[in-house]
Amino acid sequence: MRWALEPAPGPRVLDLGAGTGKLTATLVALGAGVIAVEPDAGMRTELRRCLPGVRALSGGAEAIPLPDASVDAVPAGNAMHWFDMAAAGPEIARVLAPDGILADLWNLMDDQVEWVAALARVSGGGCRPP
Numbered sequence: 001m002r003w004a005l006e007p008a009p010g011p012r013v014l015d016l017g018a019g020t021g022k023l024t025a026t027l028v029a030l031g032a033g034v035i036a037v038e039p040d041a042g043m044r045t046e047l048r049r050c051l052p053g054v055r056a057l058s059g060g061a062e063a064i065p066l067p068d069a070s071v072d073a074v075p076a077g078n079a080m081h082w083f084d085m086a087a088a089g090p091e092i093a094r095v096l097a098p099d100g101i102l103a104d105l106w107n108l109m110d111d112q113v114e115w116v117a118a119l120a121r122v123s124g125g126g127c128r129p130p
Contacts, residue, residue, distance in 0.1 A: 001026050001075075004103040010072035014095060016061055017079025021047035023105070024054055027075070035071070037064060061088035066095045075103040 001023075005013065011033050015024045018036035020043050027034045028051065036051075038044045039060040047056050059065040061076070061083040074092050076083070092102055111117040 001030060004075055004101075004105065005030065005032065005073050008073035008101050009097055009099045012071045012073070012097070014064070014066065014071040014074045016064070016074050016076045016092070017082060018047055018056065019043050019077075019079070021051045021054070021056075023075060023077035024051055028054060032073075035066065037066075062091055063087075064091050064095050068094050069097045069100075071095050071100065072097050073101045073103065075105050077105040080104045 005027075011031065013027050013032040013034050015021075015027060015034055015036045018024050018038040019040075021036060024034055024036045024047060034054055036044075036047055036054055036056040037059045038047060038056065039058065041058070044056050044058065047054065057065050061079075074096060096102070111120055
C-alpha cells in the first residue's frame with residue numbers, strides 16, 4: 001500500500017467505498033489520517049465496530065461529504081467499478097488537494113496456490129475485535 005500513497009502530497013487519505021474497513025485498517029497502520037466514506041449503513045456499522053477511531057461518513061463517490069481540496073489521496077479498494085465515473089470523477093477531483101492522487105486498487109486471493117486456498121478456508125472474514 002505504501003507504493004500507492006508515496007506520490008501523495010500529504011497524509012490525509014479518503015478511503016472511498018470503504019466497506020467494512022479492510023483497506024482502512026491498512027491505511028491507519030501506515031500512519032495515514034484516514035476518513036472513510038461508505039454508502040451502506042451496515043458496512044459503516046461494521047467499520048465503526050472494527051475501527052472506532054476512524055471517522056466514517058455516509059456518502060458515495062458521486063457526492064463526497066468533504067470540503068474542496070481536503071484530502072491528499074483517494075484509494076478505492078475493490079470499489080471503483082461501482083462508481084458512476086461521469087459524476088464521481090469531478091467529485092474526486094474536487095476533494096483532492098493539488099497534486100493529490102487517485103489509486104484504483106484491486107485485490108483477490110489466488111486460491112490456485114494451495115497455501116492461499118488453505119488460508120482462505122481457515123481465516124473466515126470480518127475483523128476480530130481487540
